[in-house]
Amino acid sequence: MAAEPLGGRPSDLRGKRIAGYLVESEIGRGGMAVVYLARDLRLDRPVALKLLAPELARNDVFRQRFAHESKVAAAIDHPHIVPVFEAGETDGLLYIAMRYVPGQDLRALLDRTGPLPVETAARIAAQVASALDAAHAHDLVHRDVKPGNILVAEGTDSEHPEHVYLTDFGLTKKSLSLTGFTSVGQFVGTLDYVAPEQISGKPVDARCDVYSLGCVVYETLTGSPPFRRDDDMALLWAHQFDPPPAVSSRRPGLPAAVDEVLAKALAKSPDDRWSSCLEFTGALRRAGAESDPQPGAPPPPPRWALPVLGGYDAG
């Protein structure tokens, strides 16, 4: 796949050397950092070089959060989490070098293609779920699951058409821990995927990622997140108190079972949600398959055959 930079924005860092890396082009920008395609000069291979935005580099909270991100991502060795090669500081610039993932993030993919087939949505969600459950097993909560933090690369074969990575562990927090990395910049980005308990300031645990993943899946299936409101306050209110519209109301033809699976992911109370991300995405896959029965699967027996097949019932 061509390493075409997203947006192709010119950048003053292009051609500059940062530590052992030569910056080639900008590939993405988030709330906190700019990500460049760069060349690792020692190993002569492409890397994604993430740099803390210079305007944030003087702020200790952001510096700590950035350093924290590199440690968290490096601590989890998982096929759906981008491997970190190195992190450091040079000339006042904080950087993380990680595997360059050719492709696009799910935000760009959805903007380009619109809603995805149920099967594709379930496949992508399952890979993100696998990464999240692994983070949760380390007692880490991602807290910023959204399409811009999901990278979709070409898969290995026809059975695995895409390989998905979860990125951006900048807001990750130890489950239930109330220390450090609080409010500053917590809501710098979009509010479309934020869980009710994050809004009300209650302690968050893995189940807030289940909610956010639910919002992402909802958008992957319908083209927009569950709640659309004119302003942030109304959106925050909706996450906390409004029932999410059934997915099938925005995409007619989806099996009712998919509605139920999504409703459980988007429950207001964490206790009412799926207890893990993979439990959620497994149910999603099974529910989606109902709309499209496997060719060759035998149809259920007709009613008149039941006495024969299910034991004779003379009544």
Ligand SMILES: Nc1ncnc2c1ncn2[C@@H]1O[C@H](COP(=O)(O)OP(=O)(O)O)[C@@H](O)[C@H]1O
């Ligand atoms: N390893 C990578 N390979 C390719 N592109 C990446 C990589 N990491 C991030 N990106 C791109 O850069 C964007 C911003 O990266 P992200 O880690 O989410 O930073 P931020 O904390 O600023 O949101 C992503 O949405 C994605 O498009």
Ligand SMILES: [Mg+2]
């Ligand atoms: Mg991001």
